[in-house]
Amino acid sequence: MIVVTGATGGLGGSTVEHLLQRVPADRIGVSVRDAAAARHLAARGVRVRQGSYEDPASLRDAFADAEQVLLVSGNDPAADMVGLHRNAVEAAVAAGARRILYTSQQGAVPGNPYRPSDIHVATEAILGDSGVPWTALRNGAYGPLDQVLGPWQRTGVIARPADGPVPYTDRADVAEATAVVLAGDRSFDGPVTLTAPAALTFDDVAGIASALTGRPIERIVVDDEQWVADQVTTGVPEQAARLLLTWYQGARAGHFAEADPLLAELLGREPRSAADRLAAAVTA
Template sequence: MIVVAGATGALNGTTVEHLLKRVPAGQIGVSVRDIARARHFADRGVRVRQGSYEDPAALRHSFEGADQVLLVSSNDPHADAVSLHRVGIEAAVAAGVQRVLYTSHQGAGADSPFHPARDHAATERLLAGSGIAWTSLRNGFYAHSLGWLLGSWQETGVITAPADGPVSWTDRADAAEAAAVILAGDRAFDGPVTLTARQAVTFDEVAAMASQLSGHEITRIVVDDEQWIADKVAAGTPEAMARMTLTTFHAAREGRFAGVGPLLAELLGREPRSVADQLADNIAA
């Protein structure tokens, strides 16, 4: 059995949808905080059990009988993510799971300016010491984040942001589908694997793409880090959130998100969605 944790979320919920196209529903289980929100899976024959990182006993029960478990990384900026992930790993070990897969992030590293990357690196160390087989899915930076980072460029004709670096913006749905392909397939992936779009681009290049797609000139303006923080706070973003987001730019400047590879396309059997695809969707919306 394959059990997917956090299956009512956008990422792992999409993975379950793709699994249902590849394996019988009776071979799929989900571990969710609120079972009522997973009714649409239960109605299709998926085993639904309550489980969360805050309830180790329930989590172990939700993993019962699983050969593989897909853990989702915590997205709570106020939580001790590594401690939560440890609960998930220990629950999988206690349940006799043979392999744990984990939704990590490209650029995971203990010395990264981007704090979530440190949490991912620490979680990978826990997986390596768990004594069971593991796969860390280092997904490229999710492209839907561009909507917030680029600001209201369609109205202003300007992309205003701090200095950046190339990022292999990757469609979250593509990453979710790739996870399903790995879970349902016979090929073993041991340790970290990186799943990215084909191209890493800077905001200068994004502005050029946006200009071509929209038919209007889009200008890229680089602003000082502290000025960007001040502007975000003035617009209503909590300062702590703005400063955390700024570390995305710091990490990009160091090339932490610049790597690209062919594996995502190989798993999908098609080209992954690109930044241009994302921009075109935004323009059409």
């Protein structure tokens, strides 16, 4: 059995949908905080059990009979995510899982200014000490492009801090590739990187956006502290703005610069590019 955590979330839910196209439903289980929210999966034959990273006993029950467990990483900045991930790893080991997969992040290395990378580095170390074969799926940045680009369609500018090349990746592609790994016969040991085929800077993105819209889209570099202040003025909590700022800092330091061909290999096609996603946004 393959057990997926966070199956009512974006990445976990999409992964389960792709798994259902590849393996019988009775070979899939999900661990979710609220079992009622996964009724649609239960109706299709998926085993649904309540499980929470805060409750190791519930996880051991949710992971029972699992050959593989996919741990979707948490992202609560106020929580002890390393401790919660440790709970999940230990529960998977206790349940007898033969392989643990974890949704990590591209650039999960010591010294990356992006704060969540520390969580992934620590969790990968826990996996390495678990005694169970493991795979860390170091996913490229797959959040909404507007989150990192700002309201460029309205303003005509990409006014953000200094950046660096990033292979902006589509979450749907990551979910499909994750299902391919879970359902396939090929094992991946340790960290692997899943990204779109090309890394782009905001200057590159501005050029693409200009061509798509037929109007000039300007790239403006904003001082870090000024950008944080501007975000706070628009209602963004300062803590959240400073967290996102560390992502720009990680990008400019080159921690997200490498594009990897594995995602395309797993999908059997080219992943969606940033240009594809921008085009969809323009025509939406």
